[in-house]
Amino acid sequence: MPTISLKVELLKPTIEKQNVYQTMTQTNTDFANWLLTYDDLNKATSKVFKLFSSNKQLPSAVVNQTIRDVKSQKRHQKAKKYKRLWCAFNNQNAKIEYDRLYKISFPTLEKRIGVPLVVRPFQQKWLDKILNGEAKQGTVDLFKKRGRWFVTIAISYDVEKTTNEKVLGIDLGLKNIATCSVGTKSLFFKGNQIAFKRRRFSSRRRKLGKLKKLQAIKKSKDKESLWMREMNHTISRRIIRFARSNGVGLIRMEDLTGIRMAKSKKEAGRNLNNWSFHQLQTFIQYKAEMAGITVEYVVPNYTSQTCKCGNCDKQNRNGLRFKCKKCSYKNHADLNASINIAKALSGISKHKQVI
Numbered sequence: 116m117p118t119i120s121l122k123v124e125l126l127k128p129t130i131e132k133q134n135v136y137q138t139m140t141q142t143n144t145d146f147a148n149w150l151l152t153y154d155d156l157n158k159a160t161s162k163v164f165k166l167f168s169s170n171k172q173l174p175s176a177v178v179n180q181t182i183r184d185v186k187s188q189k190r191h192q193k194a195k196k197y198k199r200l201w202c203a204f205n206n207q208n209a210k211i212e213y214d215r216l217y218k219i220s221f222p223t224l225e226k227r228i229g230v231p232l233v234v235r236p237f238q239q240k241w242l243d244k245i246l247n248g249e250a251k252q253g254t255v256d257l258f259k260k261r262g263r264w265f266v267t268i269a270i271s272y273d274v275e276k277t278t279n280e281k282v283l284g285i286d287l288g289l290k291n292i293a294t295c296s297v298g299t300k301s302l303f304f305k306g307n308q309i310a311f312k313r314r315r316f317s318s319r320r321r322k323l324g325k326l327k328k329l330q331a332i333k334k335s336k337d338k339e340s341l342w343m344r345e346m347n348h349t350i351s352r353r354i355i356r357f358a359r360s361n362g363v364g365l366i367r368m369e370d371l372t373g374i375r376m377a378k379s380k381k382e383a384g385r386n387l388n389n390w391s392f393h394q395l396q397t398f399i400q401y402k403a404e405m406a407g408i409t410v411e412y413v414v415p416n417y418t419s420q421t422c423k424c425g426n427c428d429k430q431n432r433n434g435l436r437f438k439c440k441k442c443s444y445k446n447h448a449d450l451n452a453s454i455n456i457a458k459a460l461s462g463i464s465k466h467k468q469v470i
């Protein structure tokens with residue numbers, strides 16, 4: 116069942132409410148850090164909160180959720196001290212409601228009431244799906260960003276798998292951000308304009324750095340990552356449209372865990388090395404799942420050096436040109452790689468599990 120998470124702003128909570136949320140967050144963080152050092156964590160129930168503090172308060176729904184979180188963190192050996200742990204509520208405790216306005220209710224230290232939400236048009240259809248039972252609401256997190264309070268709502272839903280059978284391969288890179296191929300059809304997203312725009316961002320920041328305008332530098336960084344996110348949304352949307360119109364039922368991408376994208380120093384210099392390829396893959400994956408298309412990750416080894424005749428040789432590839440040393444087969448190098456990815460030539464990655 117695919118899951119998405121929706122970030123929705125709370126409509127102007129009063130100062131009193133904001134103070135309550137802030138206090139809850141602080142108590143929750145302290146409680147989580149205390150739990151990390153608590154010997155009987157595995158047997159802990161909500162009663163353990165009394166041992167942590169006899170005068171502080173936290174709704175038992177949050178206490179239980181935090182115990183679960185800390186346990187799972189410890190199991191995965193990621194148990195570092197929490198800088199901050201936002202309050203989380205499971206689907207029994209946080210409820211979406213509609214009464215002229217979309218609202219969410221969750222337990223706080225005061226009485227439980229529905230808090231109105233600022234709902235954007237694309238979010239409305241997801242909240243409606245929860246209300247009419249077409250989608251299932253999961254955990255809700257309450258958090259603050261730049262002085263505004265939000266909830267993230269996990270939503271899972273059923274999708275009918277497409278009966279399409281074709282396989283689409285996607286090669287991600289620096290010269291071409293994404294190269295897609297299915298059968299004889301291909302789709303390229305060139306990296307040069309994106310790299311140009313990113314260089315402008317960074318040269319502007321260098322100037323600001325000399326002037327010590329730290330606030331403006333931070334603003335520019337935020338602006339760039341928003342822009343990058345929008346680009347990744349656009350690219351992924353177009354890839355899924357391309358997949359649907361070409362009868363694709365399966366998308367294969369490389370498992371990039373631990374891979375540096377630059378294949379040469381020259382490429383790294385193009386300043387796309389820290390492009391958020393992980394974000395792009397995430398967007399492609401959830402949009403594919405929404406369209407009933409399966410996603411698989413393949414082992415990234417040698418995808419760009421291997422020929423369809425089976426000959427694998429570093430010399431086969433020269434920049435964007437691919438020419439097999441053995442059978443003389445020629446193709447665009449990124450396109451050749453995407454064809455190899457579609458065939459899962461180097462095998463399906465065991466490392467990266469598809470969500």
Ligand SMILES: [Zn+2]
Binds near residue numbers: 425439441442444
């Ligand atoms: Zn060959």
